[in-house]
Amino acid sequence: xxxxxxTGPGAPDAGASATGSVRRPxxxxxxxxxxxxxxxxxxxxxxxxIAFMVVFSFNDxxxxxxxxxxxxxxxxxxxxxxYPDLNVALLNTVTIAxxxxxxxxxxxxxxxxxxxxxxxxxxSATNLVMFSAISAPEVVLGASLLSMFLTMNLxxxxxxxxxxxxxxxxSFVAITVRARxxxxxxxxxxxxxxxxxxxxxxxxxxxxPLLVPAITSGGLIAFALSVDDFIITSFVSxxxxxxxxxxxxxxxxxxxxxxNVMGTLIFGLGxxxxxxxxxxxRRRSR
Amino acid sequence: MxxxxxxxxxxGRTARLAPYALVLPGWLWLALxxxxxxxxxxxxxxxxxxxxxxxxxxxEIGNYARAVELYWEQILRxxxxxxxxxxxxxxxxxxxxxxxxFKGGAYKSTYLLLVLLPFFVSFVLRTISWGFILSxxxxxxxxxxxxxxxxxxxxxxxxxTAVVFGLAYNFLPFMVLPIYAVLERMDHGVVExxxxxxxxxxxxxxxxxxxxxxxxxxxxxxxxxxxxxxDYVNATVLGGADNTMxxxxxxxQYLVNNAYPLAAAITFILMAALLIGIFSYAKALxxxxxxxxxxx
Numbered sequence: 001x002x003x004x005x006x007t008g009p010g011a012p013d014a015g016a017s018a019t020g021s022v023r024r025p026x027x028x029x030x031x032x033x034x035x036x037x038x039x040x041x042x043x044x045x046x047x048x049x050i051a052f053m054v055v056f057s058f059n060d061x062x063x064x065x066x067x068x069x070x071x072x073x074x075x076x077x078x079x080x081x082x083y084p085d086l087n088v089a090l091l092n093t094v095t096i097a098x099x100x101x102x103x104x105x106x107x108x109x110x111x112x113x114x115x116x117x118x119x120x121x122x123x124s125a126t127n128l129v130m131f132s133a134i135s136a137p138e139v140v141l142g143a144s145l146l147s148m149f150l151t152m153n154l155x156x157x158x159x160x161x162x163x164x165x166x167x168x169x170x171s172f173v174a175i176t177v178r179a180r181x182x183x184x185x186x187x188x189x190x191x192x193x194x195x196x197x198x199x200x201x202x203x204x205x206x207x208x209p210l211l212v213p214a215i216t217s218g219g220l221i222a223f224a225l226s227v228d229d230f231i232i233t234s235f236v237s238x239x240x241x242x243x244x245x246x247x248x249x250x251x252x253x254x255x256x257x258x259x260n261v262m263g264t265l266i267f268g269l270g271x272x273x274x275x276x277x278x279x280x281x282r283r284r285s286r
Numbered sequence: 287m288x289x290x291x292x293x294x295x296x297x298g299r300t301a302r303l304a305p306y307a308l309v310l311p312g313w314l315w316l317a318l319x320x321x322x323x324x325x326x327x328x329x330x331x332x333x334x335x336x337x338x339x340x341x342x343x344x345x346e347i348g349n350y351a352r353a354v355e356l357y358w359e360q361i362l363r364x365x366x367x368x369x370x371x372x373x374x375x376x377x378x379x380x381x382x383x384x385x386x387x388f389k390g391g392a393y394k395s396t397y398l399l400l401v402l403l404p405f406f407v408s409f410v411l412r413t414i415s416w417g418f419i420l421s422x423x424x425x426x427x428x429x430x431x432x433x434x435x436x437x438x439x440x441x442x443x444x445x446x447t448a449v450v451f452g453l454a455y456n457f458l459p460f461m462v463l464p465i466y467a468v469l470e471r472m473d474h475g476v477v478e479x480x481x482x483x484x485x486x487x488x489x490x491x492x493x494x495x496x497x498x499x500x501x502x503x504x505x506x507x508x509x510x511x512x513x514x515x516x517d518y519v520n521a522t523v524l525g526g527a528d529n530t531m532x533x534x535x536x537x538x539q540y541l542v543n544n545a546y547p548l549a550a551a552i553t554f555i556l557m558a559a560l561l562i563g564i565f566s567y568a569k570a571l572x573x574x575x576x577x578x579x580x581x582x
Contacts, residue, residue: 006388015375033389035381035384035385035389036385036389037315038381038382038526039381039382039385039386039387042378042382042401042458043400043401045455046400046403046404046455046458047403047404048416048419049404049407049412049413049416049419050403050407050412050415051417052415052418052425053407053411053412053415054515056418066418067370067418067421067423067424068423068425068428069425088433099392106311106313107311107312107315108312110308110309110311110312111308111309111312113308114304114305114306114308114309115309117305118304118305118308119305120305120306120309122309122313126309126312129321130316131319131568132320132561133320135317135508135509135512135517135564136320136324136512136557136561137512137513137533137556137557137560138513138516138517139516139517139533139536139537139553139556140324140327140516140553140556140557141320141323141516143327143536143540143549143550143553144320144323144326144327144553145319145322145323147326147330147546147550148322148323148326148327148329150330150546151326151329151330163319163320164319165292166315166317167315167320169318170312170315170316171316172577174312203428207497216338221510224406225414227407227408228405228408230408230409230410230519231517231518231519231533231537234537234541235540235541243408243412244408244409244410247414248410248519249409249412251414255414259351259411263407263408263411266406266407267406267407270406271403271406274402274406276402278395278396280398281395
């Protein structure tokens with residue numbers, strides 16, 4: 001139903017949707033689009049706890065029992081940083097995520113380049129290890145890391161969290177970059193070389209710019225994974241707090257509305273970034 | 287392969303060493319902080335000793351016997367809940383992925399973004415929000431109860447159903463994305479061809495679209511089954527004391543009881559149970575192919 005009208009002149013999916021609506025010649029027989037209803041129902045389900053979180057960030061409660069609606073207030077937004085240890089936890093989360101993005105972005109890009117471009121000894125072993133690191137359950141990764149740190153008598157804390165986060169996100173960056181390398185047109189680089197560019201210049205002026213979108217999205221995946229991680233972090237954190245750990249720790253005494261406020265702000269920022277990214281991608285593909 | 291080899295041969299030794307220079311830092315990181323820890327958890331599972339006296343490697347198989355004897359129930363429950371959540375994810379995720387890929391038109395990427403957006407909120411926060419929403423006197427049940435639509439003692443929390451739905455909720459994108467990736471790349475002409483050959487809607491789906499999309503479903507099953515059966519956040523928040531999963535046992539034994547060798551043995555059992563299944567699965571498919579699907 002929707003495919004007939006909404007394909008703009010330069011829309012990237014125009015071709016796909018034209019062939020996709022196979023049944024259009026017989027479109028006169030209108031049937032309810034159950035798929036659409038189902039998808040929207042699922043979307044409502046997916047957004048239910050988000051809506052709860054946002055709405056209850058405005059809840060005018062007295063204590064820390066933020067479960068029933070008591071009235072509207074903006075109090076928690078002006079008092080968002082009332083818990084010093086929550087602020088520290090949030091700061092840790094952000095700095096660890098940024099460092100994870102940079103380190104995993106760098107290591108993953110190199111891995112992805114090598115895997116996509118070359119054939120080398122140990123390639124399938126590398127793929128296997130990366131596949132295992134991605135698919136191993138978090139609780140196993142956390143427990144293993146802690147076992148090793150214990151055996152080595154290494155104190156757990158901020159740096160062990162960072163080590164763990166880079167470990168579980170580097171493969172995601174590598175796969176994203178590898179996929180881009182594999183689909184890249186080799187003739188562009190050949191052209192650069194034919195025009196007398198040295199391998200390094202070719203890499204800097206041709207290859208790298210072509211890889212930037214993949215590196216960016218790989219880095220963002222690493223950032224998102226790091227911000228969100230709870231299970232592995234809980235094993236290797238020691239007494240260092242991150243945002244998810246602080247929330248988990250405060251469930252017993254009650255989660256203050258400030259957590260809803262921060263969750264809402266982070267969500268808002270994520271939405272903004274995602275929308276900006278889509279708009280940019282659409283503009284780039286025109 | 288051969289072509290690449292000859293091309294490299296011309297550029298000499300630097301070119302041949304280039305891939306190793308590129309992968310070395312990543313290799314080191316993964317070897318030190320992924321492979322070595324796994325080895326360390328295995329060796330710890332065979333140790334005896336205590337926190338004060340220290341641990342010694344005694345090849346103590348008894349840790350495994352104790353782990354199975356004490357926690358077989360939680361292990362089986364975890365695999366069951368993980369399996370049910372995975373089935374639920376297929377049942378919910380496939381139609382959504384199908385509809386977006388085939389009927390999403392120009393708004394495909396927008397719909398996909400909508401599916402992913404809720405996951406910008408922390409996993410822990412989302413799960414706890416469900417706990418609040420579903421609590422006995424919360425916004426949903428409390429309202430229905432005050433309207434007299436539900437008996438006062440009705441509850442949803444602390445049940446297997448709540449845990450399974452929570453797990454499916456939290457890991458749905460891992461099912462939708464790989465299925466969508468396969469369906470989106472599918473040549474829609476083949477569906478047309480099926481119709482031209484007088485296949486009905488159902489037949490075209492069952493005999494053409496479904497078989498072609500199975501790699502996506504396989505990848506999704508792996509990506510959902512592993513984290514759901516090892517998860518303990520959902521079971522703790524939504525399941526209460528009667529629905530403990532094995533992840534919680536591992537976490538408690540490590541971080542609360544400091545019973546490291548026993549905890550390591552449970553970890554290894556969980557890992558082995560999952561990985562044996564997954565690797566035979568991946569082998570049948572080819573790891574490259576599974577990873578390819580994940581990459582999109």
